[in-house]
Amino acid sequence: MDSVKQCYSQLRRQGLLSLDGRPVESEQKVCTVEEYRQFWKPASGKTRVILLAESHRFTEDPSFDTEMIGSLLPSWLLDQGYPMRFVQLIYCLGCGENCLFDSKPSGNTGTPQFWKLLYACQHSPDGSHSFFDPILVSRSAAANRIETKSSLLAQLKRRGIWLLDASIVAAAGLRDRRGYANVLRCCWEMHIRQVLERQAPQHIVVVGHGVANVLLSQLTAVFGMNRITVMPQPQARQPTSDDRLKHLMALHNICRQHAPAPSS
Numbered sequence: 233m234d235s236v237k238q239c240y241s242q243l244r245r246q247g248l249l250s251l252d253g254r255p256v257e258s259e260q261k262v263c264t265v266e267e268y269r270q271f272w273k274p275a276s277g278k279t280r281v282i283l284l285a286e287s288h289r290f291t292e293d294p295s296f297d298t299e300m301i302g303s304l305l306p307s308w309l310l311d312q313g314y315p316m317r318f319v320q321l322i323y324c325l326g327c328g329e330n331c332l333f334d335s336k337p338s339g340n341t342g343t344p345q346f347w348k349l350l351y352a353c354q355h356s357p358d359g360s361h362s363f364f365d366p367i368l369v370s371r372s373a374a375a376n377r378i379e380t381k382s383s384l385l386a387q388l389k390r391r392g393i394w395l396l397d398a399s400i401v402a403a404a405g406l407r408d409r410r411g412y413a414n415v416l417r418c419c420w421e422m423h424i425r426q427v428l429e430r431q432a433p434q435h436i437v438v439v440g441h442g443v444a445n446v447l448l449s450q451l452t453a454v455f456g457m458n459r460i461t462v463m464p465q466p467q468a469r470q471p472t473s474d475d476r477l478k479h480l481m482a483l484h485n486i487c488r489q490h491a492p493a494p495s496s
């Protein structure tokens with residue numbers, strides 16, 4: 233957590249805590265996001281595949297004061313000290329799941345596109361319309377869906393598959409591309425590079441050409457091109473459904489090769 237705080241202080245010194253005319257998250261929010269990432273991080277020395285992305289979104293102040301209903305979460309999560317405060321991050325199970333709150337957080341649309349990526353890491357995509365039903369709000373019962381999502385995250389953690397954002401603050405979708413690049417470069421120098429080197433994954437999947445355009449040269453200098461794959465953002469426009477399926481299958485195969493599921 234210390235390097236996250238140091239990175240946040242450096243963003244402040246560089247004048248990068250106000251982007252596109254609005255402030256980025258407070259240090260408290262950034263630290264809460266990091267708590268969720270750390271909860272789902274694979275055990276020391278067990279990280280095999282890292283998805284380096286820009287997945288988390290800006291969390292409004294009133295929503296940040298909202299906590300999930302513990303009785304609706306699996307008991308094993310609570311027993312392990314799972315964070316309960318709402319943030320717009322896939323590792324917070326309340327993101328996109330209003331059923332987990334007494335008072336609905338504002339703008340809680342979630343990031344179903346990243347759930348699809350994580351689901352494809354574990355399950356081989358078949359291209360069917362119903363493939364993602366177990367994790368989609370519109371196609372599954374809430375209790376079953378929460379159980380499926382939490383079990384999926386636990387399975388990926390055991391396999392050594394981890395989603396890491398390239399920025400400690402929500403920078404995705406910024407219109408100020410120079411500001412976006414400066415945020416990612418600062419986070420790389422102050423935090424992300426050290427995390428990647430410490431975790432020493434066998435393979436890094438860079439999700440999104442925005443991240444790749446800024447950081448690919450730094451990544452290849454440290455890890456080599458053979459350990460890196462670049463794929464489009466899951467919500468990016470792709471010509472056909474076959475192209476989307478191709479990218480999901482490529483991700484599934486990378487995870488199967490470098491982070492095989494333990495034999496039952």
